[in-house]
Each structure stands twice: as structure tokens, then as C-alpha cells.
Amino acid sequence: MGEPSQGELRHWHAVLLSRELKDAPRAVTVCGRELVVFRVGETVGALVDRCPHRGARLSDGKVHLDQLVCPYHGWKWKADGSGRSPGNPVARPCVERFDAVERDGAIYVKRDGSEVAFPAVDVSGYHHVHSFRVDVAAPLEVTLDNFTEVEHTGEIHAVLGYDTDRMDEVVSTVTSTDDAIRVHNIGPQKPMPWALRKLIRLPDDPRFIDDWTTRFSPVHVVYDQYWLDEAGERSPDHLRAVVFFNPKGPKVTELMVRLYSGQPPWGRYGVNALLWPVLGALGRYEAELDKRLIESLADKSPVLRGNQLGRFDKALIGARNRIAKIYRGYD
Amino acid sequence: MDTEVDAIVIGAGPAGLAVAGCLSHQGAQAIVLEAENEVGARWRSHYDRLHLHTARDLSALPHVAWPSGVPTYPSRQHVVDYLERCAENVPDIRLGHRVTRVSEVDDGFEVAATSGARELTLRAASVVVASGYNRVPHRPRFAGEEVFAGEVVHSRAYRNGRAYLGKRALVVGAGNSGAEIALDLFEHGAVPSLLIRSPIHVMPRDFLGVPSQYSSLRLAKLPTKVADRAALAVSQLVYGDLRPHQIRRPKEGAITQMETRGRIPLVDVGTIELIRQKKITVVPSGIARFTERGIVCDNGDSHSFDLVVLATGYRAELAAFIVDAPPLLDARGYPRTHGASCPERPGLYFVGFRNPSTGALHDIAREAKRVAKSVAKTIATSGRRGEGARGRA
Ligand SMILES: Cc1cc2nc3c(=O)[nH]c(=O)nc-3n(C[C@H](O)[C@H](O)[C@H](O)COP(=O)(O)OP(=O)(O)OC[C@H]3O[C@@H](n4cnc5c(N)ncnc54)[C@H](O)[C@@H]3O)c2cc1C
Ligand code: FES
Ligand SMILES: [Fe+2]
Numbered sequence: 023m024g025e026p027s028q029g030e031l032r033h034w035h036a037v038l039l040s041r042e043l044k045d046a047p048r049a050v051t052v053c054g055r056e057l058v059v060f061r062v063g064e065t066v067g068a069l070v071d072r073c074p075h076r077g078a079r080l081s082d083g084k085v086h087l088d089q090l091v092c093p094y095h096g097w098k099w100k101a102d103g104s105g106r107s108p109g110n111p112v113a114r115p116c117v118e119r120f121d122a123v124e125r126d127g128a129i130y131v132k133r134d135g136s137e138v139a140f141p142a143v144d145v146s147g148y149h150h151v152h153s154f155r156v157d158v159a160a161p162l163e164v165t166l167d168n169f170t171e172v173e174h175t176g177e178i179h180a181v182l183g184y185d186t187d188r189m190d191e192v193v194s195t196v197t198s199t200d201d202a203i204r205v206h207n208i209g210p211q212k213p214m215p216w217a218l219r220k221l222i223r224l225p226d227d228p229r230f231i232d233d234w235t236t237r238f239s240p241v242h243v244v245y246d247q248y249w250l251d252e253a254g255e256r257s258p259d260h261l262r263a264v265v266f267f268n269p270k271g272p273k274v275t276e277l278m279v280r281l282y283s284g285q286p287p288w289g290r291y292g293v294n295a296l297l298w299p300v301l302g303a304l305g306r307y308e309a310e311l312d313k314r315l316i317e318s319l320a321d322k323s324p325v326l327r328g329n330q331l332g333r334f335d336k337a338l339i340g341a342r343n344r345i346a347k348i349y350r351g352y353d
Numbered sequence: 354m355d356t357e358v359d360a361i362v363i364g365a366g367p368a369g370l371a372v373a374g375c376l377s378h379q380g381a382q383a384i385v386l387e388a389e390n391e392v393g394a395r396w397r398s399h400y401d402r403l404h405l406h407t408a409r410d411l412s413a414l415p416h417v418a419w420p421s422g423v424p425t426y427p428s429r430q431h432v433v434d435y436l437e438r439c440a441e442n443v444p445d446i447r448l449g450h451r452v453t454r455v456s457e458v459d460d461g462f463e464v465a466a467t468s469g470a471r472e473l474t475l476r477a478a479s480v481v482v483a484s485g486y487n488r489v490p491h492r493p494r495f496a497g498e499e500v501f502a503g504e505v506v507h508s509r510a511y512r513n514g515r516a517y518l519g520k521r522a523l524v525v526g527a528g529n530s531g532a533e534i535a536l537d538l539f540e541h542g543a544v545p546s547l548l549i550r551s552p553i554h555v556m557p558r559d560f561l562g563v564p565s566q567y568s569s570l571r572l573a574k575l576p577t578k579v580a581d582r583a584a585l586a587v588s589q590l591v592y593g594d595l596r597p598h599q600i601r602r603p604k605e606g607a608i609t610q611m612e613t614r615g616r617i618p619l620v621d622v623g624t625i626e627l628i629r630q631k632k633i634t635v636v637p638s639g640i641a642r643f644t645e646r647g648i649v650c651d652n653g654d655s656h657s658f659d660l661v662v663l664a665t666g667y668r669a670e671l672a673a674f675i676v677d678a679p680p681l682l683d684a685r686g687y688p689r690t691h692g693a694s695c696p697e698r699p700g701l702y703f704v705g706f707r708n709p710s711t712g713a714l715h716d717i718a719r720e721a722k723r724v725a726k727s728v729a730k731t732i733a734t735s736g737r738r739g740e741g742a743r744g745r746a
Binding site for chain 2 (some may be wrong): 124125258260
């Protein structure tokens with residue numbers, strides 16, 4: 023086995039945010055493939071970003087009616103992959119096409135003809151706060167490791183995490199099925215600026231719950247984050263975050279992060295709406311801190327053998343098996 | 354021997370639990386008879402993907418708040434958990450008791466029920482029917498169904514699309530369930546079509562990030578014609594012209610249709626987005642007959658399918674267990690009287706048989722309070738069916 027399989031776009035990958043795709047086509051890289059994504063009317067098309075004529079980048083072209091026009095010699099391509107050459111009207115060229123769909127504010131692509139379920143995430147009743155994409159220069163597994171383990175949150179994170187000095191109090195419970203791994207963490211919230219604590223209505227010495235489920239077709243994690251007071255009552259604010267992990271290639275993983283709040287923006291007479299920009303910026307900052315750390319690692323090998331693992335690392339091994347089997351498709 | 358009680362509530366769904374909860378809040382006692390072995394049976398067996406499409410805070414039953422942590426649109430499981438909480442306020446729920454007959458007797462009603470092999474009769478001055486407007490699946494039969502090689506299920510039996518990866522599926526009926534089941538099938542990797550035979554109104558669940566139910570509540574106060582216009586404006590703004598996708602708007606306004614015919618608009622939770630992207634295909638004509646491999650439509654088109662889901666709705670079928678029901682019911686089989694004792698049969702109440710644009714649960718919460726008050730009053734004045742309620746001396 024040489025390079026690990028990149029999943030070959032068998033799964034629906036979230037590659038762009040809806041707001042990023044306007045009239046002009048966009049180039050995206052996913053699973054080692056370069057694609058062009060473009061809008062035609064109400065639908066989205068995805069083709070390989072390389073004109074089969076003489077190799078121009080179709081993403082440098084323009085959309086005209088229902089066709090993407092190559093910037094080099096003006097051959098025209100439809101989302102179904104069929105093409106026309108203005109200089110040779112009888113020719114029937116074709117280009118590799120991909121399935122594309124727009125849902126929940128993002129654009130997803132997969133290989134044409136691949137029969138897989140769509141990675142539907144339940145955000146019904148949650149309120150969208152902010153979405154962003156960020157590249158991490160590390161393999162898929164190494165990136166996911168950081169995002170599915172809480173022991174680092176005391177050291178690395180600004181707000182969302184546990185107190186390093188009380189990490190021994192954090193209880194982490196892993197439950198797995200064939201296609202999902204759930205990790206439920208509860209422990210003392212790390213100290214938080216007073217103003218922020220008031221803004222999100224936290225009690226004194228709150229317990230922070232970070233409860234996530236990882237699925238592998240494609241690799242994505244849904245996090246539920248909320249707080250309990252001493253009596254075990256939930257505080258009203260809660261967050262749901264959805265993170266898609268897209269390997270651009272063996273050494274770079276792109277994250278698509280979508281943040282939601284369980285509280286409506288019109289709640290508390292609109293105070294919540296004022297909180298949104300703060301939460302959005304915080305989410306971005308926390309992801310940036312993770313990125314910096316991961317990129318600074320001395321060992322970015324996706325192989326765990328030889329590492330001395332701790333009690334918070336149980337889920338990492340299960341995730342590796344499922345990435346190999348479900349995501350990459352090895353038996 | 355017959356057991357004498359003050360009040361009987363039939364059904365432990367949201368409506369029955371709401372009425373019984375209000376009664377016990379007022380210190381009155383009722384016996385709740387529930388056919389299934391758990392409360393909230395319907396919500397336990399709805400399809401997995403279902404969430405309330407009405408906002409949590411506008412769908413609360415009296416005296417029970419939604420717990421914190423439940424999002425604006427509670428999931429099916431959230432609703433089930435919530436109904437269990439509601440049941441904690443109701444001391445006497447008899448599970449596994451199916452009511453087979455409600456008849457008028459001298460000074461009240463006789464209610465017959467079966468519990469396993471056992472039969473029992475109860476007598477009460479007040480009976481609240483809360484058996485739900487979606488009691489019995491409406492299952493049309495089609496010519497040639499027996500030769501069809503694929504599977505046909507009613508939406509009540511549909512849980513999720515896990516078994517249908519790569520399968521071609523037809524969902525018949527563009528109500529809320531049908532539209533969402535088509536969406537669910539897409540998410541499970543099936544290739545769905547949705548049969549939309551007649552023109553429909555489509556409303557977004559949210560408008561500008563706020564549940565449309567809030568605007569519906571405001572619209573409900575306006576004259577119908579004005580409300581129709583406002584609803585149309587919203588629909589047009591969000592969806593534009595859907596005719597290229599074979600979805601036509603009725604000439605009659607959305608609110609008029611609801612008021613005169615009880616037809617509710619489709620509350621869209623994402624289906625239209627997929628129809629526009631051609632991920633769900635609209636079949637614009639009814640089924641003339643089934644063939645071995647699929648269907649032939651009234652317009653002559655034929656299509657191949659592996660699965661057909663009949664989201665063809667439900668019937669209340671009240672006459673099945675209420676003796677001499679027809680005078681109490683309208684042409685569609687729903688009770689004429691809501692939130693009060695039937696003038697034709699004082700002491701008999703119906704709760705939960707309307708489906709207004711402002712939300713069924715919202716309506717149930719209001720009706721339940723009124724009904725409980727009326728029942729409690731009857732109990733207080735006589736312990737039997739009161740003079741006032743009876744209306745004849
Ligand atoms: C798919 C779907 C989605 C919906 N979504 C919403 C929503 O988002 N918001 C909203 O406000 N409304 C919604 N509704 C409307 C729905 O009607 C209410 O949510 C609610 O369930 C109605 O409560 P109910 O108690 O009247 O009826 P049900 O929930 O149907 O409960 C009736 C109960 O009576 C019992 N019963 C029936 N016959 C007998 C008998 N002979 N003897 C004893 N017990 C009997 C049944 O077993 C059942 O438990 C939805 C309905 C459906 C079908
Ligand atoms: S390279 Fe695209 S048209 Fe020639
Ligand atoms: Fe982190």
C-alpha cells in the first residue's frame with residue numbers, strides 16, 4: 023500500500039459554504055482531486071477542474087446560461103459533463119462530472135454514481151451562528167485526534183474546555199457502534215472571563231459537558247456543549263457544532279465548521295443576537311489555536327503505534343479503524 | 354358492575370394528557386383510557402426524522418414547561434420525553450385500555466373498553482374524546498397493486514430510509530409527512546420522487562430566521578383576505594414561481610383553504626430546496642394503476658419504483674366507537690364543537706380535532722384549559738352531569 027486512499031470522493035464532502043459560491047465558478051480541492059464548482063440557475067454543478075481539451079482550469083472560466091465556458095478556447099461544459107466545441111459543432115466531448123447538492127448552507131460533492139447516504143446532521147431547531155473553513159497542514163487522522171479528545175483543552179483553548187489542574191476530575195465515557203463513536207465528557211469548566219460567563223448565563227463553578235459523536239461517511243463530528251450547575255440543572259445556553267474533516271491530500275486536512283446555538287437570536291429581548299458575533303469569533307479563535315498546535319507537532323504520522331497513550335485517547339484507536347474501513351474503504 | 358367516575362378522557366396523547374393534567378391541577382379527578390401500552394403512542398412511532406415544525410414555546414401544554422436544552426424545534430424523542438413529563442401530573446392513566454363504545458345513558462355516558470381479553474364498562478357524567486385526528490391511516494387501494502414487485506407502505510409504518518440505499522422511491526401525497534419522507538429518502542441515498550397531484554400552498558418553516566408560526570399567530574387576527582395576501586407574499590418571496598418544478602399554487606388563498614376546508618399548507622423543512630436541485634422529482638399526476646415495475650399515471654406517463662410510501666393521511670373515524678356520532682360530526686368526519694361541551698350531547702367534549710395554521714399543539718393547550726374548566730365545574734356543581742351542562746331540567 024503506497025499513499026493512503028483519500029476516500030476517492032465516495033462520500034458526500036462539504037466543500038464550500040453557500041455564501042462563498044456566487045456567479046463565478048470556484049476551484050476546490052478534496053480527496054486529492056481538483057474540482058470546479060459552479061451555479062447553474064437553482065442547481066449546483068461540479069466537474070473536474072481541468073479542461074479535457076488542452077488542460078485549462080475551468081474555474082478560471084465563466085458560467086453562461088447552463089454552461090461553464092472554458093477560458094482557453096471557449097468549449098462549453100454542462101453540469102452533466104457533456105460539452106460543445108464552438109469550432110467543431112458535431113464533436114461531443116465530455117468531462118468527468120461529480121454529484122453536487124446544496125444543503126444547510128453548504129455545497130456537497132461526491133463521485134458520480136457512488137451510492138451513499140447523505141451526512142444529514144440534526145440542526146433542526148438550532149440557530150445558525152457562524153460557519154467557516156480552515157486548512158490544517160496535517161493528515162486527516164492527526165487532525166481528527168485533536169478534535170476528539172479533551173485533555174488538550176485546558177492547555178490549548180481559550181474558553182471552551184476543562185481546567186488542566188482539575189483534569190483528573192473529568193469523566194470521559196466512550197460508546198461505539200459500527201459506524202459511530204460517541205464520547206461524553208463532564209468536568210470542571212476552565213476559568214472563564216467574568217463578562218463572558220455572565221453573558222452565557224453560567225453558574226459559579228459550572229460543570230462543562232462536551233458530548234460528541236463522530237461518523238465516518240464522510241468524517242464529521244457533531245458536538246453538543248452545555249453546562250450544569252451544582253444541582254445538575256442545565257444552564258439555558260447550549261451549543262451544537264458540526265465539523266467536517268476533508269482531506270485535501272495526504273498532508274492537508276480542511277475543516278468546515280458550522281456553529282449553532284440552542285437559544286434563539288430573539289431570546290432575552292434580542293441580547294442573544296448580540297452574542298452571536300462573540301460566539302462566532304470565539305469559535306474561529308479556538309479552531310485557530312487547534313490548527314497552530316497541530317501544525318507544530320514533531321510527529322504528524324497518522325500511525326499511533328509507538329505512542330504512549332493516556333486515558334483520554336481511547337476513542338482515537340476506534341476512529342482509526344473506522345476511517346480505514348468506512349471512509350477509505352479498506353476491508 | 355359499572356364503575357362510576359366523574360370524568361373519562363379517551364386517549365393519552367398530547368390532548369388527553371393536557372385535559373387530564375388541567376383537571377388534576379384543579380383538584381378534579383379523571384380516568385384516562387389509552388389503547389396503547391405507553392402514553393404519547395403516536396409520537397413514539399412517527400418516523401425518526403420528525404421534529405415539531407411548530408416552535409417549542411408555542412407548543413407547550415398547560416402547566417408543564419419544556420426542559421432547558423430542548424431546541425426551538427424539539428425532536429420526536431424530545432416530544433416523547435416531554436409527554437412522559439406531562440403524564441407525571443396525571444394520577445390515573447389506564448394503559449392498554451381501548452375504548453370500543455361511548456353511548457349516552459340517563460345521566461351521563463357509558464364507556465366500554467377492552468383490556469386484553471377483559472371487557473369493562475365505566476360510567477361518567479363527562480367524557481373527553483382525545484383520540485386524535487390521525488387515529489386511523491387512510492390507505493387508498495390502487496388497481497394492479499398485487500402485481501407490483503416492489504414494496505408499498507403507509508407513512509405510519511415508515512421509520513427511516515436506511516433500507517433503501519440506491520432504491521427508486523415514490524412518496525404519494527405532499528402533506529408535511531410526505532414531503533419530509535421524500536427528504537429522508539434522499540438523505541438515505543435513495544432516489545425519491547414526490548407525487549403532487551393537486552395545487553398546494555408551500556410555506557417555509559422559518560421566515561427570516563424566525564418560526565413562521567409566530568407570523569401565523571399574527572395573521573390569524575387579520576381578515577382572511579388580508580392574511581391570504583400576506584401568506585402569498587411570503588411564499589412568493591421565499592420560493593418564487595415553482596411551476597417549472599410542477600408545483601402549482603391554488604387560486605384560493607392559504608388561509609381561506611384552511612378555514613373553509615381544513616387544508617393546511619405544506620410547511621417546508623428542506624424538500625423544496627431539493628426539488629429545485631432536481632434531487633427529488635415531482636410526479637404531477639395521480640396513480641391510475643400499478644404495474645409490475647412501477648406505476649402508470651392518470652396522464653399516461655409510467656415510472657419505475659422499488660418502493661411506494663403512501664403519505665395519504667389519516668381519518669379520525671369517531672363513528673367507529675361513538676354511538677350515534679353523525680349529528681356531532683361535520684362532512685369530513687370531524688367534530689363540529691371544539692373546546693366546549695357538544696350542544697347536542699352535553700357532557701361530551703372533543704379536543705385535538707382541529708389543525709389550525711397556528712399549530713395543533715398550541716390549539717390543544719388552549720382548548721384543554723377550557724374543557725377542563727367546564728368539566729370541573731360540572732363535577733363541582735353536582736358530581737353528576739350538572740343542570741347547566743345538561744340544559745334541560
Ligand atoms: C407527522 C405529524 C407531525 C405533526 N407535527 C406537529 C407539530 O409540529 N406541531 C403541532 O402543533 N402539531 C403537530 N401534529 C399534529 C398532531 O396532531 C399533534 O402533534 C398531536 O399528536 C395531537 O395530539 P392528540 O392527543 O390529539 O392525538 P394523538 O397524539 O394521536 O393521541 C391520541 C391517543 O389516543 C389513543 N386512542 C385512539 N383511539 C383510542 C381508543 N379507542 N381508546 C383508547 N385510546 C385511543 C391513541 O393510542 C393515542 O395515544 C403532527 C401530526 C403528525 C401526524
Ligand atoms: S482547454 Fe478548454 S477549451 Fe481548450
Ligand atoms: Fe481543540
